[in-house]
Amino acid sequence: MEKIDQIIQTPESCQGMRLDQALAVLLPDYSRSRLQSWIKSGFIKVNGCQLSQREKLMGGEQIHICVDSGPSETAASGQNIPLNIIYEDNDLIIVNKPAGLIVHPGAGNPDNTLYNALLYHFPELEAVPRAGIIQRLDKDTSGIMVITRSLTAHTHLVRDLQERKIKREYQAIVHGVLTAGRTIDAPIGRHPVKRTRMAVVDAGKPAVTHVRVLARYKDITHVLAKLESGRTHQIRVHMTHIHHPVVGDPVYGGRARHPKDMSNETVTKLKAFPRQALHAWRLQLTHPKSSKQMTWTADLPDDMKSLLLLLRNESPE
Numbered sequence: 001m002e003k004i005d006q007i008i009q010t011p012e013s014c015q016g017m018r019l020d021q022a023l024a025v026l027l028p029d030y031s032r033s034r035l036q037s038w039i040k041s042g043f044i045k046v047n048g049c050q051l052s053q054r055e056k057l058m059g060g061e062q063i064h065i066c067v068d069s070g071p072s073e074t075a076a077s078g079q080n081i082p083l084n085i086i087y088e089d090n091d092l093i094i095v096n097k098p099a100g101l102i103v104h105p106g107a108g109n110p111d112n113t114l115y116n117a118l119l120y121h122f123p124e125l126e127a128v129p130r131a132g133i134i135q136r137l138d139k140d141t142s143g144i145m146v147i148t149r150s151l152t153a154h155t156h157l158v159r160d161l162q163e164r165k166i167k168r169e170y171q172a173i174v175h176g177v178l179t180a181g182r183t184i185d186a187p188i189g190r191h192p193v194k195r196t197r198m199a200v201v202d203a204g205k206p207a208v209t210h211v212r213v214l215a216r217y218k219d220i221t222h223v224l225a226k227l228e229s230g231r232t233h234q235i236r237v238h239m240t241h242i243h244h245p246v247v248g249d250p251v252y253g254g255r256a257r258h259p260k261d262m263s264n265e266t267v268t269k270l271k272a273f274p275r276q277a278l279h280a281w282r283l284q285l286t287h288p289k290s291s292k293q294m295t296w297t298a299d300l301p302d303d304m305k306s307l308l309l310l311l312r313n314e315s316p317e
Helices: 019-026 032-040 114-121 123-127 151-162 234-241 264-272 302-314
Strands: 003-009 044-046 062-068 085-088 092-097 142-148 167-175 182-185 188-190 198-200 208-217 220-227 278-286 293-297
Touching: 019 032, 019 044, 032 044, 092 114, 114 123, 142 151, 151 278, 167 234, 167 302, 188 234, 198 234, 208 234, 208 302, 220 234, 220 302, 264 302
Parallel strands: 142 278
Antiparallel strands: 003 062, 044 062, 085 092, 092 142, 167 220, 167 278, 182 208, 188 198, 208 220, 278 293
């Protein structure tokens, strides 16, 4: 559990500022929304009294912050699910999520998630929002994720994520042959008819994906995709938008056609690939405590490696 017991003397420069505004200046390690929730919960007293967040300060007040974080908002419990941990320290955990593992509990999936695994292996994450998870990968997308181990690290990295300072790169195997790399700048929002899907729509949120060709095969391309934004299903939606859907994508893939000279074995393996062939392979961020630039990579999983080997043998140079 993370406990905070701190007394601050407000400087004269805070005169006339609202309590939440002053706290945002005095406690930059915590988000405004978190500070406001502490004010409402009575964890923050000014000269021994509980004030509303809109109360204005005179300057010179004594502010007492006393937070004893209780259990997380959900009733989810820890489960002994193996984790592939690439790196950990007192502030961060970097995991390589396998395909098939859901990130958060939800309707129809109350347990057996990454969230449950984290609470089992790191019980202290109960004190951090969403057990420290600040991003998500689809159930059947594999790869690197960052987990924050403290409120301070959580606040810093959520801010960096919003400001696009965290760099994420994915590898994907897509249908068709891309003649060159490209930048896809197309807004993404809810599909106008199929509301459980996303789509490129004029009223959507800005979304930019940079695509680079890694290798070309017979009617298939291995690509690297860099995200500027982080919209739901962004790479899958953008690749379908340019008519190169991700292999194995059950939602956006459509019906793929293969050239007549492609072997039956390769066609069968492509059709039977059990998930979208998408892997978060590289993550770069600034460490919230040391300010050091750090980078991690995770090799392609065996299923994607095997498919690429088959394609390589199908298209000898």
